[in-house]
Amino acid sequence: MRGHVQIKGGDVEQQIDAITLKLNTEMKVEADDSVSYQTFTIDQLKAVDPFVIQPNEEKQVPFELKLHDETPITAVSALKNQCHVWVETTLDIGFAIDPRDRDYVEVKPLSVVSRVIRSIEQAGFTMVKADVEKGFLRGNGFSSRSGIYQELEFRNNGFISTKEIELSFILDGAVVHCLVEIDRSFSMSGDQYRSFTLPLDASDSQVASALAPVIG
Known part of the structure; x- marks a missing residue:
């Protein structure tokens, strides 16, 4: 800047x-x-x-x-x-x-982050809320450092149950780490957490493969 x-x-x-x-x-x-x-x-x-x-x-x-x-x-x-x-x-x-x-200041998402968001929305989810929370994120082999993290909340209204996805990103050099919390209403398994890492120049197929367990 x-x-x-x-x-x-x-x-x-x-x-x-x-x-x-x-x-x-x-x-x-x-x-x-x-x-x-x-x-x-x-x-x-x-x-x-x-x-x-x-x-x-x-x-x-x-x-x-x-x-x-x-x-x-x-x-x-x-x-x-x-x-x-x-x-x-x-x-x-x-x-x-x-x-x-x-x-x-308007801060725009990186291209790979935009494609992750777009893929989730194309799967029938709506971004209902975006905020910044105090604390640290920890995923599989990565963690945040600043003391805050951003959370994007998506929701779809299914015929039987509602599914919520809370998504956070951590930029780390040439890659971006993603941490996802999945919540299904009427589910007995409770919240689920998944994390994955994508290169900044990830292809559409790499994005789709990483998100398949999340939105499937």
Whole structure:
């Protein structure tokens, strides 16, 4: 992600000690019987060394930030999309009334992730909810690292029973790990968990093969 911070000076000369950019998301936190939503900082950087801005001076400070591998995707077609990612810019400046700015970012899924989602939807499922939750994921030979994970919830309404699929992704270099929780209403077997790994350039047949036990 590349951009710039645009600063305009006020009526007097001012010392700016730092510009801090935080990549934030909102996570769901469950504790006891309550649910709350809290800001979680995925990554941050300081964009510039201290400097002085003159009255009415305009200055642009460029920045570049590599998105964390576990940054949630926001461009999803969920009926209830609770996934938000934004950049919070803060000026370290004395006596400022409001030294912060918030800019939302659209994060699109990788091609292989889009095809996994599309395959599930083509099998008759609807993405009913997408959110970001506090905690860690663990699958077969992989685990998350950031302290949050995204969950996409799909549901189909079968003639006899309803099937729910909760899907999470973890990007790891040239591959993406997928963890799936399957819940069937009226099923005696309880929730089932499956995990699989796909290369970023996975073919349609590889995606279909990985999803067959999930949506079959």
